[in-house]
Amino acid sequence: MSRYIATHAIRGANAIVQEAEELLERTLKEKGPDTAVAFPNTAYYLPFILGMTGTEISKIGELPPILEHAKKLLSPVPTDSRWLPYLGETLDCGMATLFAEEIIMALKFVTGEQPEKLPGLQLAGSTSFTSPDNGGGPNGNGYLNGPIDDIQLRSWGIQLVDGRMPGFAAIVGAAKSNEVAVKIVRELQRRSILTFLIGSSNGKSIIHQLMEEGVELGYDTFTVPFGTDTESAIYPLGFATRSALTFGGMKGGQAKEILRYNKERVFAFVLALGEVDDLKYATAAGAINFGFPVIADTVIPEILPTGVTTYEHVISMPFNEIEGADDLERAEKLVQKCIEIRGVKVTIAEVPVPVPYGSAFEGEVVRRADMRVEFGGKNSRAVEYLFMDEMDNVDDGKIELIGPDFEDVEEGGAIDLGILVKVAGRKMEKDFEPVLERQIHYFINGASGIQHIGQRDIAWIRISKGATEKGFNLKHFGDILHTRFHSDFGSIVDKVEVTIITDPDMHAEWLEKARAAFNERNVRMGAMTDESVDEFYSCTLCQSFAPDHLCVISPERLGLCGAYNWLDCKASKQINPTGPNQPIKKGTEIDAEKGYFQGVNEFVQVASHGAVQEVSMYSIMENPMTACGCFECIAMVIPEANGIMIVSREDSSMTPAGMTFSTLAGVAGGGLQTPGVMGHGKFYISSGKFILPDGGLKRVVWMSSILKEQMAEQLKAIAEREGEPDLLDKIADETICTDVEGVVKHVTEKNHPALSMPPLM
Amino acid sequence: MTVETPKEAWTGTVREVTLGATADQGGTRSRTLTVGAESTLPFLHFEASIPNPPALALEIRDRKPDDWSPLLYEAWGDVMDDPAAWAKAAEEAGADLVYLVLSLTTSDGSPNTVENVRAVVRKVLDATGLPLAVIGAGQAEVDNELLVAAAEEGKGERLLLGLCEEKNYRTIVATAMANEHLVQSRTPMDVNLAKQLVILINDMGMPLERIVMDPTTGALGYGIEYGYSVMERLRLAALQGDKMTQQPMIVTPGEECWKVKEAKVGEGVPETWGDWEPRAIAWEGITAAALLHSGANVVVLRHPENMRRTRSMIDELMSSKAAG
Amino acid sequence: MALTGLEIYKLLPQTNCKDCNFPTCLAFAMKLAAKQAELKDCPHVSEEAKEKLESAAAPPIRLVELHGGNGKVQVGNETVLFRHEKTFYNMPGIFWRLGDDESVDELKSKAKRADAYQADYVGIDLKLDGFAIEAKSDPAAFASAIEAVRSVSQKPLILLASTPELAKAGVEACGDTRPLLYYADKDNWQEMAEIAKEAGIPLALRGATLEELAELTKSIQEAGVEDLILDPGLSGHLESLQQLTTLRRLSIKKSFRPLGYPVITFPGRDESSNEMLLAAGHIAKYAGFIVLENVDPSVLYPLLVLRQNIYTDPQKPIQVQPALYEINSPDGDAPLMVTTNFSITYFSVANEVEGSGWPAWLMVADAEGMSVLTAWAAGKFDAERIAKAVKACGAEEKLNHKKLIIPGHVAVLSGELEEELPGWEIMVGPREAVEIAGYLKAMWQK
Incomplete structure (x- = not known):
């Protein structure tokens, strides 16, 4: 905690509490203790006081105990000689400030000084402040808004809770110029963020600035001017308190719950424009109690450690130092930063491309005759590479084309293409890169007239003549990716920048870089072991038709459908926290070789609804994992050869088990444990944990030839490691035999290692 | 020879949920409706306690529907022109809950309005002392507008608001929280989806004591076996202690059955189906009966005759007469 | 307690004599465990094994x-x-x-x-x-x-x-x-x-x-x-x-x-x-x-x-006869839609179309009783099968157009289908049946 801030905030708090005390004394004397005190059109009394203390204030005479309470929260101003963390004191002073401010504003309602007069102001949309004493018409013309009434609270509250409104911003002070003020408000409006205007800086308020520029203020424009004094900051915080009481089901007095509710559910932040004085610091300290961070456009000390707010508490972004071509761009960046700090998620609904877009177009084929241009395939190279970077290094929404677009390419021609996607996000992890990268295929395919095949450096894209005529160009790939990554993966991605490369030199350079990264990823995934993690993941996606089945997915055993590995599950959990992929704590290791874990067993018992009591992660013979029916491969014991066979989904021939894949599927599927039979993903065969307790790859006596071909490299490497370099030759396949007798003959002839292994049964 | 009655030792209990609020509780209902709280499978009193009988609701509309079966028009008659009268008739027919479904349009074909919904909700609340459910017309945007109005109009009455579906639940939940109501979640015949939506609604801050779940059932002959088994599985999971499946279940055999040919149509159907009216009533009644056996806590019906028959069935099943 | 296939296998002669009409003893054992075969089909099983197997297999409720x-x-x-x-x-x-x-x-x-x-x-x-x-x-x-x-x-x-x-x-x-x-x-x-x-x-x-x-x-x-x-x-x-x-x-x-x-x-x-x-x-x-x-x-x-x-087997859903179904008396200009023969899928689609009032042809393809997505994933509802069904059902004679609406969930099939059905326009319909009425209203021109 910055001592500087603490000093100012504590000093500000002491001053405002004293001011409240004086005002209270005076008003008590003038009006008497029985005079009613209330904000208009609310059933929540003085909402902040109600929320924090549970006291329902209706008369002036009830205020002194509240003031006393505020005074108790105060601390003395730190002296130069003391050096303490101050955080607790500062936050308490912030609370004292808010109590004082609410008392002051309530008393000013009694004396007719609130809502604040502002000649010339006409609010857009009816505020419910209609006190005839204040001379305003039904719209309160000539007055600032004052507190938000309950009706509006409900209407906006619902939108804040259901997500239509991402959050609210409280702007305090005045912007560098009128132009900047307008830009900031427009940027917020564009994102449907509710904007509250408060306070002044050097005698000028952003409210004045906006009025001068003719910006309409009021409920209808989601821009509410509360007051030109800092004290009116209590109105948005009262609004926040009432949100918790209304939507969080909390009762007055549940201070902790109300503050936590706001931190977790109300995405609000304070944007301090211009000089920050003591009272602003004190009020900001109050806001931090709600978990609302403060961003200032001037030089102030930052409070970066997180805890009370979700991310940073106080951020300084001196306006003139913000990178940008002009003040307008700086304003835009400032708003962007505020949004990042509070973790406000903004969604963009429509994909801005000139062709129809939607999943209906995913399967479209662009034939050579209809093709305007292609990238990848036989005649050129296309590469797609997604990687993460620091938040500050990613320019959200920036889409750059390096090199020429395809106008000059002959019809039906081909050029090299690179699509680089740079993402940043507070929840983004390096490991999610491949998971997100694979989405590029689906996202691009959604555009009508575009065909996308493959991924990484074997991507192949075609653009049709029709799409070109409608104006589709290369930058649109960027638009698609930017929009879709935000809308589909907003929970892990905050910023997306896309670079499209056709420039040959750049292309070569990035192709190289991407390949190095792909290689590194392969190695990393290959090096991940079950021992290296504490958690596996469940996949209950298939329970809709195999109600008691679940896959337990570990780094070394992917889902049996082949579509979900451990990283996919991890990302899926981030994206959809209540979805089918849930973490499973391994817990106590019962048997490392067979893969029995206390935590896995407990999870499986519940998730299989009692159908499965124990599961071995690696054995086919003892409590094997169940299967739904989506398996890529089925393994089954061949007792005669003391080994197992593996048949691939693509192989429709008879197998030595006496059953074809589809008949075997009936035996292996349905969520029942069937020792001796097991469905699994293709790449499990090359895992170090493949039927580990049963002897691993050396147990395999028969395998569909397609598996031998597709996985030749990996299998060969394992065979060598196992000291059986010719293992693949010793394993029979359907071209050699499709019955047990044939297998026995083959393995005997070839002296297959399984024959000398311990009996399987 | 002695024969012991096998009993299961369930560890879980269905959550108890109360709909409606009396004057003491901040509403105006003359009685409330409590469902759930059982610790065993339907009606197995010998095993564990079943404190609350399943409840029966009658579906009414905010205006006379255009496309209901003629048999239903016949059964209800003129009251269908006035939701208040209809609600009153439903109460007289023996309902525990009035299940008011809003329409997309008013009777002259123009879009339904917030003002109209407020007026209807007010009228129905005034006409009957029963707890009330208010259900949207089924289009997200319209529902979100109309239900917010309904929720505000019925503030404090502990209405049941719906339908919360995976794609559209946040607004309904928000307004239910703001106005002290309950919500009905609906998911398409899947145990995990049902559970997931309850979690999502609960994550928004809605207490589990205010969520009733609708697993979707299908009508007799049109997939009831899926709904039936999903309900049995949900209930078994609940009794085995899976917290997020312990919501009471609401089912809508009235809605499901009266849209299928077997109930809706009198002509141009096979003779083997028998006479129209008894068959149509049987369709809804048998569907309801099967769903009660699979764990329904609230059954929403359309035909008053089935209210009578199902009530008598429930009375028998809840009678203290013990098994031999 | 039911025995597993491996446990049964241990009690069998393990000769692979094939007299039971299964190629191996293990295959037979697996089928026995799945109650898809009967022990009496094995003429060589020992008395002792028979007793063990039968007592394990005796139905708890007599047939x-x-x-x-x-x-x-x-x-x-x-x-x-x-x-x-x-x-x-x-x-x-x-x-x-x-x-x-x-x-x-x-x-x-x-x-x-x-x-x-x-x-x-x-x-x-x-x-x-x-x-x-x-x-x-x-x-x-x-x-x-x-x-x-x-x-x-x-x-x-x-x-x-x-x-x-x-x-x-x-x-x-x-x-x-x-x-x-x-x-x-x-x-x-x-x-x-x-x-x-x-x-x-x-x-x-x-x-x-x-x-x-x-x-x-x-x-x-x-x-x-x-x-x-x-x-x-x-x-x-x-x-x-x-x-x-x-x-x-x-x-x-x-x-x-x-x-x-x-x-x-x-x-x-x-x-x-x-x-x-x-x-x-x-x-x-x-x-x-x-x-x-x-x-x-x-x-x-x-x-x-x-x-x-x-009494429907939950693993074997009720199937609808694959055929071309008429809904609301369609003529040659009415839209042609395809779905699978899983009864629930069929009922939801048919009910929505019927309720919408649109005259339409609904072609039910044989997808072995699976829903659209499941069948697609299992390869039972692919371009080839749909094309075959279109050709077999006689739609070409009954229709004045060559447009086929496929379920939105299998949008990916549109390209392949156009190749399998030359001259046909493949339209991608909505994902959910409830959206059919809206889709037809927006997309179907006679």
Whole structure:
């Protein structure tokens, strides 16, 4: 905690509490203790006081105990000689400030000084402040808004809770110029963020600035001017308190719950424009109690450690130092930063491309005759590479084309293409890169007239003549990716920048870089072991038709459908926290070789609804994992050869088990444990944990030839490691035999290692 | 020879949920409706306690529907022109809950309005002392507008608001929280989806004591076996202690059955189906009966005759007469 | 506890002799474990192994068969309490009670009509299973009533006879069919068992309590009658549910053999309950035979549909006949849509289209009874299959256009389909059936 801030905030708090005390004394004397005190059109009394203390204030005479309470929260101003963390004191002073401010504003309602007069102001949309004493018409013309009434609270509250409104911003002070003020408000409006205007800086308020520029203020424009004094900051915080009481089901007095509710559910932040004085610091300290961070456009000390707010508490972004071509761009960046700090998620609904877009177009084929241009395939190279970077290094929404677009390419021609996607996000992890990268295929395919095949450096894209005529160009790939990554993966991605490369030199350079990264990823995934993690993941996606089945997915055993590995599950959990992929704590290791874990067993018992009591992660013979029916491969014991066979989904021939894949599927599927039979993903065969307790790859006596071909490299490497370099030759396949007798003959002839292994049964 | 009655030792209990609020509780209902709280499978009193009988609701509309079966028009008659009268008739027919479904349009074909919904909700609340459910017309945007109005109009009455579906639940939940109501979640015949939506609604801050779940059932002959088994599985999971499946279940055999040919149509159907009216009533009644056996806590019906028959069935099943 | 395939394999000869018609002993063992093969198919299994395997495989509820002149009913052999755990195997037999106090002509005409009753439900024939004939007067009347019914119907019978004399007359009148003799109780069981044993027919027992029934089954089994049916004298919803549940649990969970038999119920016996709803309860929860008083089609049809639904194997969903279906009398300009033959998929699509009022052609492709996404994932609903169905169903002759609307979930098939169906325009429809009406309104121009 910055001592500087603490000093100012504590000093500000002491001053405002004293001011409240004086005002209270005076008003008590003038009006008497029985005079009613209330904000208009609310059933929540003085909402902040109600929320924090549970006291329902209706008369002036009830205020002194509240003031006393505020005074108790105060601390003395730190002296130069003391050096303490101050955080607790500062936050308490912030609370004292808010109590004082609410008392002051309530008393000013009694004396007719609130809502604040502002000649010339006409609010857009009816505020419910209609006190005839204040001379305003039904719209309160000539007055600032004052507190938000309950009706509006409900209407906006619902939108804040259901997500239509991402959050609210409280702007305090005045912007560098009128132009900047307008830009900031427009940027917020564009994102449907509710904007509250408060306070002044050097005698000028952003409210004045906006009025001068003719910006309409009021409920209808989601821009509410509360007051030109800092004290009116209590109105948005009262609004926040009432949100918790209304939507969080909390009762007055549940201070902790109300503050936590706001931190977790109300995405609000304070944007301090211009000089920050003591009272602003004190009020900001109050806001931090709600978990609302403060961003200032001037030089102030930052409070970066997180805890009370979700991310940073106080951020300084001196306006003139913000990178940008002009003040307008700086304003835009400032708003962007505020949004990042509070973790406000903004969604963009429509994909801005000139062709129809939607999943209906995913399967479209662009034939050579209809093709305007292609990238990848036989005649050129296309590469797609997604990687993460620091938040500050990613320019959200920036889409750059390096090199020429395809106008000059002959019809039906081909050029090299690179699509680089740079993402940043507070929840983004390096490991999610491949998971997100694979989405590029689906996202691009959604555009009508575009065909996308493959991924990484074997991507192949075609653009049709029709799409070109409608104006589709290369930058649109960027638009698609930017929009879709935000809308589909907003929970892990905050910023997306896309670079499209056709420039040959750049292309070569990035192709190289991407390949190095792909290689590194392969190695990393290959090096991940079950021992290296504490958690596996469940996949209950298939329970809709195999109600008691679940896959337990570990780094070394992917889902049996082949579509979900451990990283996919991890990302899926981030994206959809209540979805089918849930973490499973391994817990106590019962048997490392067979893969029995206390935590896995407990999870499986519940998730299989009692159908499965124990599961071995690696054995086919003892409590094997169940299967739904989506398996890529089925393994089954061949007792005669003391080994197992593996048949691939693509192989429709008879197998030595006496059953074809589809008949075997009936035996292996349905969520029942069937020792001796097991469905699994293709790449499990090359895992170090493949039927580990049963002897691993050396147990395999028969395998569909397609598996031998597709996985030749990996299998060969394992065979060598196992000291059986010719293992693949010793394993029979359907071209050699499709019955047990044939297998026995083959393995005997070839002296297959399984024959000398311990009996399987 | 002695024969012991096998009993299961369930560890879980269905959550108890109360709909409606009396004057003491901040509403105006003359009685409330409590469902759930059982610790065993339907009606197995010998095993564990079943404190609350399943409840029966009658579906009414905010205006006379255009496309209901003629048999239903016949059964209800003129009251269908006035939701208040209809609600009153439903109460007289023996309902525990009035299940008011809003329409997309008013009777002259123009879009339904917030003002109209407020007026209807007010009228129905005034006409009957029963707890009330208010259900949207089924289009997200319209529902979100109309239900917010309904929720505000019925503030404090502990209405049941719906339908919360995976794609559209946040607004309904928000307004239910703001106005002290309950919500009905609906998911398409899947145990995990049902559970997931309850979690999502609960994550928004809605207490589990205010969520009733609708697993979707299908009508007799049109997939009831899926709904039936999903309900049995949900209930078994609940009794085995899976917290997020312990919501009471609401089912809508009235809605499901009266849209299928077997109930809706009198002509141009096979003779083997028998006479129209008894068959149509049987369709809804048998569907309801099967769903009660699979764990329904609230059954929403359309035909008053089935209210009578199902009530008598429930009375028998809840009678203290013990098994031999 | 059921044995696993590997455990069974260990008990088999392990010779791969193929006499069982499976290529290996392990394949046979796996099939046995899945209850898809029978042990008797292996001629070489040792006596010791046989004993072990049979005791593990003996059904907890005895399978009992009735035969008519033509056609049979079998009940029992259930293995689970809830259908989702595996499936319910043998539907309860639904019988109609007729009394011998009615005239022969009347009986004949009633039985004839009921015998002919056959309703179609998604291509499945739904029928009454047989008649329960009640002896209300003397043996001669009983015999002639039975003969009357048999003269017009070949369906199996249940003989409701309270005395051995009546029983004898009834059994004789049944000729070489296999009726159920109802009932023996603690007073007459010896004579009744004698009759049943001699005729080789199943016998139903009536007891006031489960204890009494358990004693009776033991005695009668010892007297040589194996095929037994229980009547615990159930009345009303509550007693029915609780007793039937208890009996089912005793058999499945406790392997309590003395009560491991199917149960017969008479939902119309007690007039205080609605017979139809009570019968529905008996179908859902655990009856073996249900004897009805009222079989008016308006009651019988929904009950038969319920029985069909509840006894559908959850792993093998009800399928709709693959064909081109007409909805709202379409003409050549009406849209053509395709979906799978999974009954729920078909019903949701057909209902929405019907409700929308659009005349349309709905082509149901054979996707082995899976829903759109599942079938697509399993390769049962691909471009090739759809194209084949389009060509086979005769749509080309019936339509004035060549546009096919495919479900939104399989949008990816559009490209391939255009190749498989040259000249056709493939339109991608909505993902959910409820959006069909809106889609047609927006996208379909005549």
